[in-house]
Amino acid sequence: MNENTIISTIIYTFLAFTLLAVTLVIFYYFSNKKITKNLLQKKELEIRYEKDLTHAIISSQEKERLRIAQDLHDDISSKLSVVSLNIHLLDTENLTQEEYIELKNKIINLVNTTAESARQISHDLLPPVLEKFGLHAAIDALCSEINMSKTVQVSYSNSLYFAKAEDEKNLHIFRILQELINNSVKHGESTRIQIEFKGKEGKNTCIYKDNGKGFDPEKNTLKEGLGLRNIRSRVELINGTLRIESENGKGITVEFTF
Incomplete structure (x- = not known):
């Protein structure tokens, strides 16, 4: 070379x-x-x-x-x-x-x-039962009030401990359930609602289900309605996560952590 x-x-x-x-x-x-x-x-x-x-x-x-x-x-x-x-x-x-x-x-x-x-x-504004006896008693009373109507039946189970001192967080959880029940009755025309609090994957979790009309999450404007925005906002305020599943005619399942 x-x-x-x-x-x-x-x-x-x-x-x-x-x-x-x-x-x-x-x-x-x-x-x-x-x-x-x-x-x-x-x-x-x-x-x-x-x-x-x-x-x-x-x-x-x-x-x-x-x-x-x-x-x-x-x-x-x-x-x-x-x-x-x-x-x-x-x-x-x-x-x-x-x-x-x-x-x-x-x-x-x-x-x-x-x-x-x-x-x-x-x-x-602030349910007296929630203020005096805590979240568990307030949810139980709320479900009893709904059940008295005879048109909607709510089942409620809880295996968690709600600290009475956590007033703000408890109020947010209570308001979330009120909003969900209102949506189930008013929009979903549900006749059965199931509310369960339990530990799941190391987190405090609420699982909410109804047998109402449901909706298509990709199309229905209810997905981003003011009620759901309020729920999202409250879940954010309690440092939780929110998951919503629904289909037309198959009710809704909402799961949030806190």
Whole structure:
């Protein structure tokens, strides 16, 4: 092999390595650029999801405040106005004893029904059973109330311990079940609901099932309705995970951890 051949071989080898190096640099640059772009898109989606979640929570809170305000105005305020009117009627001249007793009894009945309305609104805000006796008793009472209707039967079993001190977490779990039951009855037209709390794969888990109409998770708008967003938000707040399975005509299965 002469000197020129050796030099040519060295040059071609150098050029080949240079070309390979440039190719690797370009590949790395565009790969890194693509990865960065994907990460940015993922971050943007996460930020958008968090914003949507926040908006859903705020919207839900405002709707709840509006509902409470309407209840206070339409129910309690109107009853108190009638009570006030009847009290003034007690000062009417020439009022017979029978009329006086009738007015007094009417006032007492109105006060009692107003107190009951106030109790119900208070119950909706924070169930007394939950506050006094804990989550297990509150869920049991909720299921008993539903079962009294005779149209929907709820079975409930629990092998977990709910710490009474964890008030905020317990309230979120209770509200999740309320929302699920409301969806089963209102949208799913269910007649049977099953609620089970147990340990699964090292996590506290709730498994909720109904025999309602179900829905197609890929098509049905119920999947991302406000009720489900509220459930997702509450599951996020208790650092849990949420899984939903459903088919048309085959009910729904919801599993969440906490």
